[in-house]
Amino acid sequence: MILVFGGTTEGKKVAGILEKAACPYYYSTKTNIDFQPGAYGIYRHGALTATQLQAFCKVHAVRAIVHASHPFATQLHATIYESAQTLSLPVLRYERNYPERLEHPLVKYCSSYTVAMSWLEQHPVKRLLALTGVQTIAPLTPYWQQHATIFRILPRESSLALAVQAGFPKEHLVQDMPGNDLQQELALIRQYDIDCILTKESGESGFLATKIQAALQSNIPILIIERPALPDTFITVSDEVSLLAGLNSVLS
Structure with missing residues (x-):
């Protein structure tokens, strides 16, 4: 089981990739949004503390987390990091593209x-x-x-x-x-x-x-x-190939 933190364009991309690859997953968001999972997904919503996230992962036998939420979700970054460290779970960060920083007086x-x-x-x-x-x-x-x-x-x-x-x-x-x-x-x-x-x-x-x-x-x-820095332990991926390769690596 894979736990995806979404609510973003990237989260929907991850869900689509996992559906295509027939990988079972939970799709989690802080607030209730209009998200319809496919045959392999289960949707949940509601903020989670580190203790609640750890309990969720244990109950549902989560083996990897894909973090595809907003880059400024600093509390979620910290919660995922703490929980993953405690449970020794791998975290793949599905990162969005960023334009090169522009040097201009304005x-x-x-x-x-x-x-x-x-x-x-x-x-x-x-x-x-x-x-x-x-x-x-x-x-x-x-x-x-x-x-x-x-x-x-x-x-x-x-x-x-x-x-x-x-x-x-x-x-x-x-x-x-x-x-x-x-x-x-x-x-x-x-x-x-x-x-x-x-x-x-x-x-x-x-x-x-x-x-x-x-x-x-x-x-x-x-x-x-500026976007906040992410923990060094997060594995950065940015497309279907790198996501599936990363999951295959940490789950094999």
Whole structure:
């Protein structure tokens, strides 16, 4: 049995690969999403602590974990690492593609949100467009309470509820799916008179290249939070061949 942590484009790719290879697997996400497994998959949802994850792996005889969740799911990274170390389970990290980091005066990579906020304090902007996701609204409260900020969040009731819970004003929310439509991004920047973008190093699946291009065409800075480092014990794979080869290696 293989346990897949998904909820992303990469997670769906992994599920498709395992279905094709007739490998039994559990597909796990934090929240309940519209995921229909095939003949070899079983879907579950709900956050797991390290203790719960270890119990799940024991009960279901999990022999390998494929971690295909979001690169910024830092708590999940830690939970998987701790559990895998305790149970001596191999972890394959199905990684997304990332564009090469661009060296440009308007493109600024930041090691943390604290660094990004410090830059913004030193370089005040009229209106910030935050594309960092609804989960970052609460941590960034000290900034948006004092400075004009627009947050784009997913068009889901759960996302809206989190934003409202954090106290963020509804009129400053844009509920829309991210995409690779450059004209759509440029229109959003013009509509709200944005003069700086805050986003995450979310790779091609997060349409990072499109966001950067929109900032450059608009001649405004874009602050990019660098993706967190992963444990050295995770085995990186990025396609069907490397995933199946990795599974064959650790399960043989």
